Amino acid sequence: MNDRLEHPTEEGLSDLIRWKTDAWQDPHMVSWYSGRMVVSESTNSLKNALEVGAIRRFASGRDVVDIGVGTGRAALPLVADGYRVTGIDSSQAMLDETRRLAAGAPIALKVGDLAALPCEDNAFDCAVALNVLVHFPNWRESLLEWKRVVRAGGRMVFDIHSLDHVHAAYGSDESRWPAALERTQTKGDFTHYMSRVSVDELVEFANGAGLTIVAAEPYGAFLGGGNVNWLSYAELDATHRWKRLLSWFARDQALFDLGNFLEDAIVRHLTPRVTGRMFVVLDNRPDREANARFAASVAARDAAIDRRDFAALLPWLPHTREQYAARIESLLKPLRNRRFFFGLFKTLMTRMPGFDLRGVVADEVLEQYIAWLEHEQIDERATRIARGWAEGAPFRIKDGIDVTIGAEYDLVKALLQNHFGIFDGGRQ
Numbered sequence: 001m002n003d004r005l006e007h008p009t010e011e012g013l014s015d016l017i018r019w020k021t022d023a024w025q026d027p028h029m030v031s032w033y034s035g036r037m038v039v040s041e042s043t044n045s046l047k048n049a050l051e052v053g054a055i056r057r058f059a060s061g062r063d064v065v066d067i068g069v070g071t072g073r074a075a076l077p078l079v080a081d082g083y084r085v086t087g088i089d090s091s092q093a094m095l096d097e098t099r100r101l102a103a104g105a106p107i108a109l110k111v112g113d114l115a116a117l118p119c120e121d122n123a124f125d126c127a128v129a130l131n132v133l134v135h136f137p138n139w140r141e142s143l144l145e146w147k148r149v150v151r152a153g154g155r156m157v158f159d160i161h162s163l164d165h166v167h168a169a170y171g172s173d174e175s176r177w178p179a180a181l182e183r184t185q186t187k188g189d190f191t192h193y194m195s196r197v198s199v200d201e202l203v204e205f206a207n208g209a210g211l212t213i214v215a216a217e218p219y220g221a222f223l224g225g226g227n228v229n230w231l232s233y234a235e236l237d238a239t240h241r242w243k244r245l246l247s248w249f250a251r252d253q254a255l256f257d258l259g260n261f262l263e264d265a266i267v268r269h270l271t272p273r274v275t276g277r278m279f280v281v282l283d284n285r286p287d288r289e290a291n292a293r294f295a296a297s298v299a300a301r302d303a304a305i306d307r308r309d310f311a312a313l314l315p316w317l318p319h320t321r322e323q324y325a326a327r328i329e330s331l332l333k334p335l336r337n338r339r340f341f342f343g344l345f346k347t348l349m350t351r352m353p354g355f356d357l358r359g360v361v362a363d364e365v366l367e368q369y370i371a372w373l374e375h376e377q378i379d380e381r382a383t384r385i386a387r388g389w390a391e392g393a394p395f396r397i398k399d400g401i402d403v404t405i406g407a408e409y410d411l412v413k414a415l416l417q418n419h420f421g422i423f424d425g426g427r428q
C-alpha cells in the first residue's frame, strides 16, 4: 500500500488531486467549512488564531495572492491589514462565500487552478496558501508555479505536514506506524491523505528552485483532529479523556490562553520535529548558504531539545526563564489548565524521561504531577490485575450475562486500599 505512495503512478496521483479539488465544489461543503471556521468548536478557534497570526506575521510586500482562498480566512485579514489581495480558487462556490464575507471590502477573486494560476508572471510580492498544500502530493510542481507569479525577492507562505515529525514519533519504517497514521500516507484513502515534507527535502527543493528558506515554523502541538501530534498520539489523542479536555478550548478562555501561550512562546520557536504541521516561508531569491545555515540551525535546535533541559532551549526562545516561570505560574492556576498541562507533562516524561522543567514550572506543581503520575501507574496496574482475575473462568458467563462486571471496581479498591493505602474513590 505504501509502495504505491512512494512510487505512485501518474494516474493514481491525478485521481487524488482531482478528488481533492472537486471536494470543494459542493455548496454544502462550502457552508460547512465556512461555519466551522467561524463557530468556535473544540480547538478550531486556537487553530484559526495561530494560522491567521502566522500568515499576518509572514506576509510581505503590497500585492498578495491567496491560493485556494476558500472562504477568505487568510485573505480577508490581509485586506484589513492594507494589502492588495487577489484570491484564487477552483471552486466558484467558495469564491461566492468569500465575496459575501468580504462585505464590500476590496478583494479580487478569480477561478483558477493552483497548479496553473490564471495570473501573469511576476504579478505579486507574496503568495500565501492556507490549508491547501496539506492536501496535495504535487507540492513541488505547485510551488514552482507559485514562484512564477511572485516577483524576484518576493515571498511564499504556506502550511504543510512535517515528515520529520512522524519519523521522530514512529520512525521511517511505515509497517510500524499506527493505523491512524498509516492511512494518511495512503493515496487511495483520499479523505485522510496528508502531504508531508522534511527539512532536508525543503532544502534540496529550495536550492534547486533558487529559493531561500526563511522559516519552517512548527505549530499545532495539541490541536487534535487532523492536526494530530504523533509524538503524543498514544498517550493523548488516541484517548477519549484527552478529546473531552480539548473540547473545552471553545468554552474556556483560560485554557485557550494557556494553549496560545505555549504555541506562541515555545512551540513555534522549536523545529518541525515537534509538531505534525508547520508553516514554511520561502523567499524568491537563491541563497544556498542561507539554506545551509537554516538546516544547521534546525539541527542545533533539535540537539538542544535532546538535552532534555528547558534551559538548553532558552537561546532560541523569546523570553527569559523568569518570564516563563511567572507566566506559567499564573496560567496554571485554574484546575482545568493544570490538568491539561499534566497531559503534556506526562507525554513529555514518557517520551523524554527526566526532562528538566525546574525553575520554569513551580516545584509544587511538579511535585503534584509526579504524585499524579505515580497514582495513575498504580491505578493502571491494579486495574490490569482486577480485569484479568476472571479471564477464562468457567463461571464468568451465566445465562449469557457476564457476572463479573462491577466486581472489578471492588477489587481495584481493595488492592489500592490494602496494599497502597491510597484509594480515594477516584476523585484525586
Ligand SMILES: C[S@@+](CC[C@H](N)C(=O)[O-])C[C@H]1O[C@@H](n2cnc3c(N)ncnc32)[C@H](O)[C@@H]1O
Binding pocket: 020, 021, 022, 024, 025, 037, 067, 068, 069, 070, 071, 072, 073, 074, 088, 089, 090, 091, 094, 112, 113, 114, 115, 129, 130, 131, 132
Ligand atoms: C481546506 S480549504 C482552505 C481554504 C482557505 N485557504 C482556508 O484556510 O480557510 C482548501 C481550498 O482549496 C481549494 N482548492 C482545492 N483544489 C484546488 C485546486 N486544484 N486549485 C485551486 N484551489 C483548489 C478548495 O476549493 C478550497 O477552497
